[in-house]
Amino acid sequence: MPKQRSRSRRAAATHKVDERQRILLDQLKDLASRIGADVREERLVREVGYTVRSGLCVLNGQEVVLLDTHAEMSERIDAMLDYLAGRDLDQVYIEPELRDLIATRAHREARRAEG
Numbered sequence: 104m105p106k107q108r109s110r111s112r113r114a115a116a117t118h119k120v121d122e123r124q125r126i127l128l129d130q131l132k133d134l135a136s137r138i139g140a141d142v143r144e145e146r147l148v149r150e151v152g153y154t155v156r157s158g159l160c161v162l163n164g165q166e167v168v169l170l171d172t173h174a175e176m177s178e179r180i181d182a183m184l185d186y187l188a189g190r191d192l193d194q195v196y197i198e199p200e201l202r203d204l205i206a207t208r209a210h211r212e213a214r215r216a217e218g
Contacts, residue, residue: 124176130201131183132168137195140166140186144179147171157182184208 132142147155147169157170157179168186170179188209197205 121176124180127201128176128180128183130198131180131187134187134192134195134197134201135168135183138190138192140168142168142170142183144170144172146173159186185212188212 135142147157149155155171157174158168160167160169168183170182174182184205185208187205189212192202192205
């Protein structure tokens with residue numbers, strides 16, 4: 104019986120992490136839409152010869168962030184953070200924790216670009 108409780112606790116902990124990630128992703132998608140981007144979660148088709156991953160695409164002058172539904176939740180969050188880190192967000196209200204998360208990503212990307 105104790106092993107089953109242990110599994111239940113692990114499943115509950117995993118569910119909490121998944122739920123927190125889903126909430127974070129939803130917040131990031133909402134922010135992107137508030138600054139004018141279209142965010143789409145779709146199954147991105149993979150074929151031999153090229154690699155497909157979530158990220159920014161420009162269609163007819165409109166920024167579209169494509170998120171692969173088959174990618175891990177953390178990969179989708181990373182794609183949204185990468186997109187938002189490169190945008191001017193000063194005119195949009197963002198909760199402080201979320202703003203700090205995006206600023207941290209922007210700072211890391213700036214250091215990577217320097218060398």
